[in-house]
Amino acid sequence: MDVGQLVRKIYEENKDKPYLGLFSFDQPALFVIDLALVKDILVKDSHAFADRILSVDESLDPLNSKIMFTLKGQKWKHVRQNLTPTFTSGKMKKMFYLVDNCAKQLVQCIDDTTFKGANALTVKPMMDRYVMDVISRCAFGLDSSSLQHEDAEFSRNMRRAFHFSSLKSFVNLTTFFAPEIQSILRVKIMDQEVESFLRDVVWGAVRFREQNDMEHHDFFAHIMKLRTKGFVRGEEDMFRFEGDNFVAQAFLFFAADFDTSTATLTFALYEMSQNPDVQQRLRMEIEDVLATHGPEVSYDAIQKMTYLEMVMSETHRKYPIVPFLDRKCVSDYTLLSPSGKEALVISRGTGIMIPVTGFHYDPEYFPDPERFDPERFSEENKKSIPRFSYLPFGDGPRSCIGMRFALMQNKAALIHILRNFQVVPCEDTPKKLKLNPKAFLMEPQGDLNLLLKKLPK
Ligand code: HEM
Numbered sequence: 001m002d003v004g005q006l007v008r009k010i011y012e013e014n015k016d017k018p019y020l021g022l023f024s025f026d027q028p029a030l031f032v033i034d035l036a037l038v039k040d041i042l043v044k045d046s047h048a049f050a051d052r053i054l055s056v057d058e059s060l061d062p063l064n065s066k067i068m069f070t071l072k073g074q075k076w077k078h079v080r081q082n083l084t085p086t087f088t089s090g091k092m093k094k095m096f097y098l099v100d101n102c103a104k105q106l107v108q109c110i111d112d113t114t115f116k117g118a119n120a121l122t123v124k125p126m127m128d129r130y131v132m133d134v135i136s137r138c139a140f141g142l143d144s145s146s147l148q149h150e151d152a153e154f155s156r157n158m159r160r161a162f163h164f165s166s167l168k169s170f171v172n173l174t175t176f177f178a179p180e181i182q183s184i185l186r187v188k189i190m191d192q193e194v195e196s197f198l199r200d201v202v203w204g205a206v207r208f209r210e211q212n213d214m215e216h217h218d219f220f221a222h223i224m225k226l227r228t229k230g231f232v233r234g235e236e237d238m239f240r241f242e243g244d245n246f247v248a249q250a251f252l253f254f255a256a257d258f259d260t261s262t263a264t265l266t267f268a269l270y271e272m273s274q275n276p277d278v279q280q281r282l283r284m285e286i287e288d289v290l291a292t293h294g295p296e297v298s299y300d301a302i303q304k305m306t307y308l309e310m311v312m313s314e315t316h317r318k319y320p321i322v323p324f325l326d327r328k329c330v331s332d333y334t335l336l337s338p339s340g341k342e343a344l345v346i347s348r349g350t351g352i353m354i355p356v357t358g359f360h361y362d363p364e365y366f367p368d369p370e371r372f373d374p375e376r377f378s379e380e381n382k383k384s385i386p387r388f389s390y391l392p393f394g395d396g397p398r399s400c401i402g403m404r405f406a407l408m409q410n411k412a413a414l415i416h417i418l419r420n421f422q423v424v425p426c427e428d429t430p431k432k433l434k435l436n437p438k439a440f441l442m443e444p445q446g447d448l449n450l451l452l453k454k455l456p457k
Contacts, residue, residue: 002435004323004357004442011358018337019344022353029053029351030335037335038354038388041327042396049327050076052398053351063195066248067255068401073330075239080401082241083249086222087401089299092408094217096299098137099409102147103297103416106130109147110421110452120426120449127265127413131258132158134409139253141205141220157197158254202247223249256402257409260321263443265410267319268312270433271372272423273450278374282307283418302411310374312411313382316392317360318372321442325354325394356391357442365389421452 001009010031014020018034032038041049051072058065065071068079085091109129113121129146132155136144144154209216209224226241226249239245272279285307293301302308329350334343346352361369365386366376375381393400400406417423426449434445 002323002437002442003440004320004435007324007353007355008357008361011355011362015358015362019335024053024351024353027053027351029353030346031353031355033355033358034337035359035386035388040335041352041354042325042388042394042399045333046396046398048329048331048333049352050330050398051328053326053328053353062244063198063248063251064255066245067252068249069252069256078239079249080397082226083223083401086219087404089404091217091222092404093299095138095219095405096408096412098218099134099412100297102130102133102137103412105133105147106413107416107420110417111454114452114454119451120428121452122447122449123269124262124266124444124448127262127269128159128258129155130265130413131261131409135254135257138218138405139220139250140201141209141216141218142201154201157194158258198251199244199247202250219253220250253402256400257406259441259443261406261410263321263441264315264319264406265413266444266448267433268315268410268414269417269423269450270429270444270448271311271315271318272418273425273429274431275372276424278311278372279418279423282311282414286415286418297412297415299408302408302415305411305415306379307374308411308414310377311414312407313377313390314372314374317366317376317390318369319442320356320360320392322392322394323355323357323442325356325391327352327354327398354391359389359391362389417452420455422455424451424453426451 010020010022011033014031014033018032018037020031020033022029022031032041052070054070055072056065056070068076068083071079106126106129110121110126113126129150132146133144136142136146136154140154142154144152146152146155205220206224209220215221223241223246227246241249272282285305289301289304290297293304329346329348329352332348333346335346336343359365363369366389376385388395393403393406428449430448433448436443436445
């Protein structure tokens with residue numbers, strides 16, 4: 001059973017309770033079911049739940065321990081505050097041309113693959129190559145040519161960063177559920193060679209930019225500015241964007257975007273193949289909007305595509321890539337039950353689990369949850385979705401900082417694909433998708449093949 005289904009099972013068996021205590025390995029944790037309590041933890045009293053359960057041993061994994069996702073306390077705050085301005089819609093708009101170029105190359109690459117006689121397209125590896133190119137351009141300031149060359153050096157090395165053996169999958173799980181086990185086993189998440197490769201790439205890109213005085217509008221340009229930025233007194237020793245602290249910020253993009261976006265795009269294309277009416281309506285919307293705001297795809301035109309937004313929202317509802325949210329209680333906290341009568345004292349150090357898959361498949365919040373139905377997110381219908389029952393990007397101060405970027409990147413890919421191809425199931429496309437039970441994040445099991453038929457111009 002995959003993690004998402006396990007979380008859903010625990011939720012469904014305990015739906016009548018506001019919360020549930022459980023042990024993950026030997027650590028006590030609170031599994032929160034009531035939405036009012038979810039609000040208190042994620043937003044209202046978020047100061048008491050400022051850290052994550054997840055923890056990475058710095059001596060073992062210097063880069064992973066310095067990305068925003070794993071940082072704690074003041075260091076996290078400092079990094080989050082400094083990186084937040086990179087993700088405004090103004091910045092996205094300026095970065096859009098980089099993403100759009102990759103989406104055009106994606107179409108070319110699919111074209112070439114299908115032209116070479118492949119009957120079906122194995123979807124995920126192709127999406128991997130697209131996302132890899134986007135990340136290399138926006139976060140590392142270089143062209144990885146992953147779409148042009150299947151075995152490009154950048155992608156070969158970066159893939160290794162996430163290639164898990166069974167032992168590593170276990171260690172990966174322990175970073176969430178029992179961080180101290182990682183230190184006892186002393187198994188690194190990331191290979192030393194991959195770490196060295198990353199450092200070389202990042203410092204090479206820094207040197208190149210320092211020597212070539214050109215203006216760039218990507219994420220890398222923003223973090224380059226942070227290296228020279230003055231530090232507020234007192235913060236100086238806390239977290240300077242130097243050395244591995246700097247390299248880790250570029251790596252963050254890869255760590256946070258690669259698996260999440262390739263899986264989301266794969267799921268979205270699968271649903272297109274299963275729901276031809278949705279696909280056709282979406283294609284018509286894209287063409288209509290571009291007839292007025294085009295002909296080129298632009299950031300502003302994408303914002304006008306309301307049905308595309310509904311389709312993406314439903315994809316994130318049915319396939320929440322991160323199956324549960326985690327927090328750690330950083331100061332003793334008294335949780336009141338919804339009636340206000342009972343109180344539970346949560347001690348400092350207790351882990352909190354928020355069951356996203358449970359909420360997203362709860363028929364009370366999303367009727368007929370197995371059905372892919374973008375109408376749930378129409379202007380009218382979305383008003384009846386209870387707040388905090390829909391959490392694909394989390395919520396509160398530790399919510400996903402890259403949501404805008406992810407949406408822009410994944411919508412751009414869908415737009416270009418649907419303008420050029422009709423997505424249909426092939427002989428071995430499953431009627432119901434199986435999920436990979438070994439993966440921590442939600443992803444399909446095995447190869448998912450679809451036919452992408454070229455549309456007449
Ligand atoms: C479809 C793609 C993505 C999905 C589904 C996704 C989902 C999530 C979720 C569920 C969280 C946890 C939120 C919480 O605990 O409340 C998260 C955190 C985070 N995400 Fe994303 N994400 C995606 C893409 C990205 C991208 C492109 C970036 C860009 C760098 C990014 C950066 C981050 C960071 C830095 C955090 C940690 C924030 C913190 O701890 O302060 N994500 N993401």
